[in-house]
Amino acid sequence: MRAVRPAVRPASTRFALAVLLLVASTLSGALVASSPTAAATEGRTWVVDAVDSTSSNTWESVDTGTSVVTIAVGDTVEWQFDRANQGHDLTSLAPSSAWETVWPTPLVEHREANGTPVTYTFDQPGTYRYECSIHGSMMTGTIVVVAPGSNAEPTIDPVVEPTSGPAPLVVHATANAADPDGDVVATSWDFGTGAAATYTDHAMFEYTTPGTYVVRLRVSDGRGGLREQDFPVTVTQGSGPVDPEPPADDGLPAIDALAAPAQGTAPLAVAFSTQVTTTGTLHAYSVGLDAYPDLTGTAVLVRSRGRTHTSLQVSGTKPSAVHSAVHVHEQACADNLGGAHFRFDTAQPFAEPNEIWPLFTSDATGASGLVEVTKPVRAGPKAVSVVVHDPDNAARRIGCADLTPGTADLTYSWSFGDGTTGSGADPDHTYATPGAYTATVTVAHGTGEHAGHLSVSDTVQVVVGGGATPPAPAPAVDTTPPRISKVGPVRSVRTARPTVRARVADPGSGVRTKAIVLRVDGRRVTGIRYDARRGLVRWKPRPALAPGRHVVRLRVTDAAGNRQTRTWHFKVVKK
The missing domain is CATH 2.60.40.1220 (Immunoglobulin-like)
Structure with missing residues (x-):
């Protein structure tokens, strides 16, 4: 596991650096920031990696897992390239909006994979943006430098257990992080396997391969305060087979954090939403087992703020037939044949405006093609299955798909990135001051064996401009799907x-x-x-x-x- 370089330099290095700065000051009459930049004050070093994979090229902060990091005046950012597999041009960006800041000394550096790090010490507060010019908008990052002032470091009282045992070994890690100043802390757990870090106070990880690992905890308060601690974990050879996936009932759906608008002028009111996706595989059931044994397909239901999008694809049904009875139901396929139709408002009658009907006409092979239905309201947790009825007799049911994982017991925790938090799937929040904020939603089970243990998170960035100067025009909105x-x-x-x-x-x-x-x-x-x-x-x-x-x-x-x-x-x- 790669160790983060220490923030404080040895005394001998500091002395030598001071002499060099004195000479430079005498020759030029001023100290000018450069890359590497001389540190005006002792501060911490914050590591940002150039991360290359077969799928993307990104800047990734060790502390936040994103391309945004908040530091204090006098702190240093160190860009490392040991996770790169190609060359990168690290280039500072001129301000494109009123709330962005001019770099005192432009940053133009090139490094090959595993090249020497680039360091830059920030001695002025502001919002500094940069990019890899080779990869353009794919690879941009932001450094937010906060003004100096009294700041207490965050506190931690970590518990990691068990720290040894046979594979598969499930380790629970809790930071118990807090901040004396009331700052919202960012918590990172790295379980030492090369997998992505987990950014929640409580995290759980399953080790399936014997070996010795180091679990690393990093807690930042977003104003230059940082706490770190390592925990060794020993995994021995297990005696039984490894279950590669948890049971479906313990799973969590795929989520996406959304914000509207994601850019504007302070004070900016933002409507956040947690987009939740559940899916299922259609299969023949009930009378369909005999009438349409080859019936198969997929169903997807996506819930978000003021919107439910349902898509369906079926094959193996009656060819060239009108399927006028296809509905989302409120019970599982095996439970009372799916039960009654799902209704958005149970006080209203059963009818198409109050339900989800992905109807279709099959082609000559008995296939539906892609069927999509969008409703202007978020579906509740009782939308759990999709039922296809017999095209010749709507009273008979021939196919069904369970939409999993379930959503009935999910909890939603939001951190808005400005020191405030919220809850619920679709909260509202107003940003009072300009800045670049990263909002994070964490979804977990509220009940059951894994309540509070398993979780899934996603982030969305909101850029808030100053009230006096309007932000730069928003880029053209991309509405074309891949x-x-x-x-x-x-x-x-x-x-x-x-x-x-x-x-x-x-x-x-x-x-x-x-x-x-x-x-x-x-x-x-x-x-x-x-x-x-x-x-x-x-x-x-x-x-x-x-x-x-x-x-x-x-x-x-x-x-x-x-x-x-x-x-x-x-x-x-x-x-």
């Missing part, structure tokens, strides 16, 4: 481990790996490889697939929130 093409395989294959592939194109906003979801036979898969430059998505199953038909569903969301899905199938044939 394009998915060249999918495969689409026919019979004679290998049980075929490479599932697709090409993704989105010139408007770009696509990151975290926004690509691939499901095979209804189960979300891991280990996806994404080559962002060529737009290639690839996945190869580790366990062999069973002979027979397999359904693939690819969902891609670009940086502007536009979403596209594509479903196809192939058959594994015995050799």
